Amino acid sequence: MSSLGNVRAIIAVDLDYFYAQCEEVRDPSIKEKPVVICVFSGRTEDSGAVSTSNYLARKLGVRSGMPIVLAKRILKTTPGPVFLPMDMEYYESVSERIMELIRSKGDKFEQSSIDEAYLDVTTKDGADFQIAKEIGTEIKAEILSIEKLTCTVGVGQNKLMAKMAVDSKKPDEFTVILQGSEKAFLAPLPVGKLFRIGPKTEEKLRSIGIVTVGELAVADRTEISNLFGKNLGPDLIDWANGIDESPVLEKAVEQMSRIVTLKNDVQHFDFREALEQMSKSLSEKLRSSRLACRSIGIIAITTDLKVKSRSKSIAAPTQSSDEILQVSSGLFTSFFEEQHLSDSDKSKLRRVGIRLSELIPYAESKTRTLESYFK
DNA sequence: AATACCGGCGAGT
DNA sequence: TCATACTCGCCGGTATT
Numbered sequence: 390m391s392s393l394g395n396v397r398a399i400i401a402v403d404l405d406y407f408y409a410q411c412e413e414v415r416d417p418s419i420k421e422k423p424v425v426i427c428v429f430s431g432r433t434e435d436s437g438a439v440s441t442s443n444y445l446a447r448k449l450g451v452r453s454g455m456p457i458v459l460a461k462r463i464l465k466t467t468p469g470p471v472f473l474p475m476d477m478e479y480y481e482s483v484s485e486r487i488m489e490l491i492r493s494k495g496d497k498f499e500q501s502s503i504d505e506a507y508l509d510v511t512t513k514d515g516a517d518f519q520i521a522k523e524i525g526t527e528i529k530a531e532i533l534s535i536e537k538l539t540c541t542v543g544v545g546q547n548k549l550m551a552k553m554a555v556d557s558k559k560p561d562e563f564t565v566i567l568q569g570s571e572k573a574f575l576a577p578l579p580v581g582k583l584f585r586i587g588p589k590t591e592e593k594l595r596s597i598g599i600v601t602v603g604e605l606a607v608a609d610r611t612e613i614s615n616l617f618g619k620n621l622g623p624d625l626i627d628w629a630n631g632i633d634e635s636p637v638l639e640k641a642v643e644q645m646s647r648i649v650t651l652k653n654d655v656q657h658f659d660f661r662e663a664l665e666q667m668s669k670s671l672s673e674k675l676r677s678s679r680l681a682c683r684s685i686g687i688i689a690i691t692t693d694l695k696v697k698s699r700s701k702s703i704a705a706p707t708q709s710s711d712e713i714l715q716v717s718s719g720l721f722t723s724f725f726e727e728q729h730l731s732d733s734d735k736s737k738l739r740r741v742g743i744r745l746s747e748l749i750p751y752a753e754s755k756t757r758t759l760e761s762y763f764k
Numbered sequence: 765a766a767t768a769c770c771g772g773c774g775a776g777t
Numbered sequence: 778t779c780a781t782a783c784t785c786g787c788c789g790g791t792a793t794t
Contacts, residue, residue: 407777440777441777453777501776501777502776502777503777504777505776505777584775584776585774585775585776586775587774587775587776588774588775589773589774589775590774590775684769686770686771695772696772696773697771697772698770698771698772699770699771700769700770700771701769701770702768702769702770
């Protein structure tokens with residue numbers, strides 16, 4: 390064991406504008422045009438949101454989460470914009486192959502999203518960033534030659550720094566943050582650029598006079614803890630100092646959910662068909678992942694886009710679509726009763742969904758009946 | 765007093 | 778006006794033991 394046994398070399402890989410780039414690979418003729426990947430909600434012709442877009446579209450002002458209608462308005466004057474519906478099955482199949490490729494380059498691997506992964510390439514001799522660079526270069530080259538996709542790679546001494554390296558320069562880039570240069574790299578950044586600090590946290594920090602990561606790094610621990618809690622507070626300060634001990638580790642799936650936008654906002658439970666669909670889909674996903682759930686919940690998004698949820702634990706773990714449907718229907722029924730009781734809460738529901746949690750490995754019985762097979 | 769459960773919130777892709 | 782579909786993680790309140 391090296392005396393620097395706690396020093397690591399971590400690689401982060403981020404596939405560039407992933408869904409849109411997948412579409413460019415499928416149809417290279419769209420490469421020179423703005424490409425916008427859309428989630429059409431089905432309410433009206435173009436209702437829905439932009440999932441992602443290629444860099445040409447971004448340069449013209451298209452952003453993730455933007456209403457499709459707005460993206461169309463922005464691109465109205467530019468020639469040949471391409472609006473495509475999201476095709477998750479296709480992106481997932483591409484992602485699976487690439488993740489296998491990355492996984493094969495090291496023994497500690499963690500996929501953090503459909504298009505991002507970490508690799509711990511620390512050896513018994515310690516954290517050699519030269520080796521990390523070589524492995525990163527190989528990964529970039531192989532993804533390009535095999536899948537025709539570019540990616541951005543970052544190297545750092547922990548996951549946070551590798552991720553910050555990736556985020557510092559995209560697309561098709563390779564950034565290394567050397568050991569010892571973490572604080573200098575982070576300090577001048579606005580706090581909002583630090584991974585896991587979003588608009589709300591940024592605003593809270595600004596309210597106590599903290600604007601840069603460097604200021605957060607030396608902030609008063611007690612004051613930060615009082616504001617963000619005794620766990621999150623210290624974490625924030627650690628992150629601002631480039632400290633992140635979290636291991637590169639494949640995590641078990643903890644939850645799965647389905648959600649849909651309703652054709653019209655509703656005040657009553659009249660979307661049983663949608664629930665049936667989602668129950669079936671979730672049941673299938675449970676079975677294919679050899680999991681069962683011990684908690685079933687509902688998600689309700691109101692007209693004013695507030696998220697509400699209800700959930701309940703069930704006696705025995707289940708994979709049954711019928712049981713998921715029964716429980717979620719029950720939760721929605723009581724949810725509407727609550728809403729109608731609570732005097733003038735006239736809020737309607739815009740989107741509804743089901744969430745399964747407390748997932749546990751579940752070996753499906755081989756002696757199951759023919760009937761249960763189809764549930 | 766510790767742990768479990770629940771609902772809200774925040775962040776990210 | 779125009780606001781997707783997911784996943785993960787933390788927080789505080791309350792119930793349970």
